[in-house]
Amino acid sequence: MATETERLNTYSEAWAVTRAHAVAQEPVWLRQLREEGWARFDAKGFPSTREEDWRFTNLAALAKTPFRRASRGEFAVTAAQLEPYRLSGALCQLVFVNGRFAPELSALSGLPNGLLVRSLAEATDASRQDRASEGIEQHLGRYAQMDRDVFTALNTALWEDGAYLRIRSGLALERPIHLLHLATGAHAAIASHPRTLIVAEASSQVAIIEDYVSLGAETAFANAVTELVAAEGAVVSHLLVERENLASFNVSTLRIEQARNARVDSHSILTGGSLVRNNVHPVLNGEGAECLLDGLFTGAASQHLDNFMLVEHARPHCNSRQFYNGILAGGARGVFHGRIVVAKDAQKTDAKQTNRNLLLSPRARIDTKPQLEIYADDVKCTHGATIGQIDNAQLFYLRARGIAEAEARNLLLYAFAAESLDRMANPVVREFAATLLHARIMELVAAAKTDADAEIPTQNGEDAE
Amino acid sequence: MKTGKAENRQGFFSGRDMGRAAIGKGSMEKTAMALLEIRDLHAAVDGHEILKGVNLTVNAGEVHSIMGPNGSGKSTLSSVLARRDTYEVTGGSVLFNGKNLLAMEPEEAACEGVFLAFQYPVEIPGIGNAYFLRSAVNAVRKYRGQDELDAMDFLPLYKERMKLLEMDEKFMNRSVNEGFSGGEKKRNEILQMAMLEPKLAILDEADSGLDIDALRIVSGGVNALRNPDRAFLVITHYQRLLNTIKPDFVHVLVDGKIARSGGPELALELEETGYGWAEAEQTQALSA
């Protein structure tokens, strides 16, 4: 077992390499950002459950796993391996292998004018500075908070690559952009720190899918940070899909900065990963901004899925909606932590939060915690959480019509999950999510059935609103 | 032989228990085997015995009405027949088409041809009516060795039956029973029955909460489905339903047992007299 010092050493090796590369290739502002990130991580290390924001999530397993970074070209991915993860309806697909852009696997042809799609490493390479890298310095690292989140600090220090997307003002894209992150490795667990910057200029429209996949059974750690800037009147939809293997760790942080009248929908579907932390942090920083945080987390076996929402209402007349639903089987554990902060002058804020959970086994567990910090006086904030099981009366109704029990459970779980799909406006994104969910729900019903020590409890859910 | 055994048991029940006597004049003579044969059925919920020895024989083609005071066990009986597992069978037997119904799962019973129109149909948000019903129809068809219906085959049938029950097509895409009025839920039950074509339809207070028009529609729907191969158990409190759905037999369930059986005239008599006699009898029995 690794000691604390060894743990840090695995990251400090990566830091030494990254720093050397940064010195050689990167602009000063970026190097400074990295230095600051490393200093913060080095000083603090991983948080313990004594910290309020990590109360329900123990990082010991992550902290004691030694990770290394993959060397360039170490793991080749073939087109055949990639095939199941292509998304035919996508506008383009950027493929990353262990956090590095793989142009040969990506599909980037025929992009419309006004859409800039680049590898972030390329765009910040000091030797290749061109017009395409405009705007990066202005945004990168300006939103994601290293001071309050050590994973963001670590990502900032160590990121090797990621996507830089810039959507010119007024450009409306119908088909989604697919960012596919593949983890593959052998012998030792690999850590990657993908960094994404999305700048949606005024009145542009775009949908982005950030998709985390494992190609094998090896343990990996993806520590991703995405900064999404939605300028005035922009309409952006983001979907996070975490479907890595059950040996992997995933910490994804989505920091959203919204200007006046910008509308951002953040969706997440968590089906994989052993320990997952899904941070979504929108700041409504212009009047009339609206955001939707919509998530579905589905766990089985001993998965731990933690959703940490922090919605900041910084200006008046903004509107936020959070709908997070969990389905937990086996010994899975879910966390929903929803904090809403309303600043002093954010009058007429309208914030709503609901978290509904279905537990399919007596060993499954959910911790749900709303947290309202309201400094304005004229606001509307509501929150509610429910925990329940599959409704026995509904199950019987379906079976009494001839539908087999497993199928009836599938239908009921799907109905529960489909709520989340209904909120997805982009048809390609919705279709993609629906396919994932169908497969996942069948897995969960099967898992619940074979769960040896579990008679599936069935009773009406109670409303703890 | 089964009949012999059943007759032997007759002395076991009060003189008012005409359930057995019905056999003589029913179609039992024609068919060797009754469609439904309930013998000395006992059932409990949470340790409380609710059914205390129910005997009932129903032949294909017959309509039986079950009446009885609130809480006497009518819904319990129908739930047991539909195989709801919250009811524990503590004694007796039920043969359906010669098979042991009590060994069946709810979906098996349904596929074998038992249909329960619920007294209180549940709402299932998120599952569309049409999708649900097609899944049900296909489950039953598959069980019976028939081809499954795709949406193209299914929809015309569904729409036709909806018309029969005077239901607006907009109900098709709404979630199962969600936000339906009481009467709409009941019509939806009958619609499902019409699509599933059961051998035994149990209607648990299909008439409660219906206005005059809905009552006419529901009973019309039931009558349209009457045929020599299908039997009905019609649970109701009111004669008005029995005016249009004319039962062959009427049984009165009191305190978990069939206290009286007779022809359609019994329902009329109950309308006049109520269940006072039954309660008096119970008190007598208790004090004896």
Ligand SMILES: Nc1ncnc2c1ncn2[C@@H]1O[C@H](COP(=O)(O)OP(=O)(O)OP(=O)(O)O)[C@@H](O)[C@H]1O
């Ligand atoms: N979980 C339970 N525990 C105890 N008693 C129960 C339980 N569930 C039902 N009962 C009782 O069983 C009895 C029979 O109920 P049932 O619903 O079968 O009556 P019913 O004849 O259908 O009445 P109604 O005419 O009002 O519909 C009632 O007295 C009811 O209170």
Ligand SMILES: [Mg+2]
């Ligand atoms: Mg009842």
